[in-house]
Amino acid sequence: MASRPVSPGFWRGRFFLHTRLGAxxxxxxxxxxxxxxxxxxxxxxxxxxxPHLARDARYVELLRREAAFTATLHHPNIVRVLGLEEVDGTLLLVMEHVPCCTLQQLAEAARLAGEALPPALGAFVLSCVCEALEYAYARSAHGEGGRVMIHGDISPSNLLVAPEGGVKVLDFGLSRPEGECAPLAATRPFAAPELLASGPVDRRADVYALGAVLLALLEHPSRAPELWALGQWASTSRPHLRPASAADFQGELETFLAREPFGPRQLGRLWRRLASPRTEPETGASTTGVLERGAGGSAHVEAEPANQPVKPGPVDARGARRR
Structure with a gap:
């Protein structure tokens, strides 16, 4: 299946592609x-x-699988997939448009403003992500295949934050059934070591990513020692020592939030202060001021053996770690 590079103002069948959001x-x-x-x-x-992956049957199948699986998911914390279409030999995954920024971009905007995101924000966002993951696990377990599908690519660039304080999980493109080996790609440093080593994975690989994201948001243990310990527990290199599920991880987050409340109202207020929404007159697209400069794709790498996980540092604008 062929694909060709596109530039703003390009038609793909009945769709006019006018703003590249990332890769x-x-x-x-x-x-x-x-x-x-x-x-x-x-x-x-x-x-x-x-374009170079559109000719690879493995990646074409991943996109088809993503479309088939995510089309069955209807949850407030998951981006809704509207369908999969083929135009001139190119597969297009069509999704709902959510005016938002990624958690990656929000963290970068805070850094540029000279402030740190409150620890409770990370606890609230990841609690919402846990809700989405547990729903997806249950949905897939009761689906046609009867196997739990893990996300496999939880990272700050795949978590969306909306101006009203909503949180949505994006990109199930690397989702796979539990027990499956040999991933095609992964996002460092949020990918579990067993995933990078092409070993069999289960939902504890998603737990690892949740812990790694939490550590990246906190940046230093002194900011919230309890949450830092939770992040380290979840992102240990030994899967059997992690929380057994996203639900277990969420329980610990909710315990923290019971003492330091944080919810959609506080998140929305922070979003509006940092995002500075504006409108592009030539396209009518809603963009996000300073956050737009932080847009970019996930730092994917081909899977390779890894003995020890890379501990994440603060999030920067490119999805990499600042040393």
Whole structure:
């Protein structure tokens, strides 16, 4: 299956791709308008495979599997998939448009503003992510295959934060059934060692990623020692020593939030202060001021053996760690 690079103002069938939102190890994501003619049609988000991967049957199958699985998910904390279409030999994954920024971008905006995100924000966001993951696990276990599908790529660039304080999980492109080996790609330093080593994985690989994201947001143990200890527990290199599930991890987060309340109202207030929304007149697309400069794809790498996990440092604008 072929694909060709695109630039702003390019038509893909009935979709007008006008703003490139980012790219990762598998694909690129575009803000698009459905239907021809200025001002008509709904705004959607389009994901398509990178040109060199669109000729690889393995990645084509991953995109098809992502579309089939995520189309069955209807949860307030998961980005809704509207369908999969093929246009001139190119597969397009069509998703709902959520005016938002990524957690990655929010962290970068805070850094540029000279402030640190409150520890309770990380606890609240990741608690919402745990809700989404547990729903997806249950949904897949009761689906046609009867096997739990893990996400496999939880990272700050795959977690969306909306201005009203909502949280959504994005990109199930690397999801796989529990027990499956040989991942095609992974996102460092949030990928569990067993995933990078191409070993069999279960939902504790997602728990590892949750812990790694928490550590990246905290940056230093002194900011919230209890949460730091939780992040280290979850991101240990030995899966059997981690919390057994996202639900167990969430329980610890909720204990912290009971003492330091944080919810959609506080998150929305922080978003509006840091994001500085504005409108691009030429496209009508909602963008996010300083956050726009932090946009970028996930730092995906091909899977390779790893004996020890890389402990994450503070999040920077490119999805890498600041040393």
């Amino acid at each position: 990762g190890g598998m694909g690129e994501v575009w803000l698009a308008r459905e239907g021809r003619g200025r001002g008509c049609g709904a705004t959607v988000v389009i994901k398509q495979l990178l």
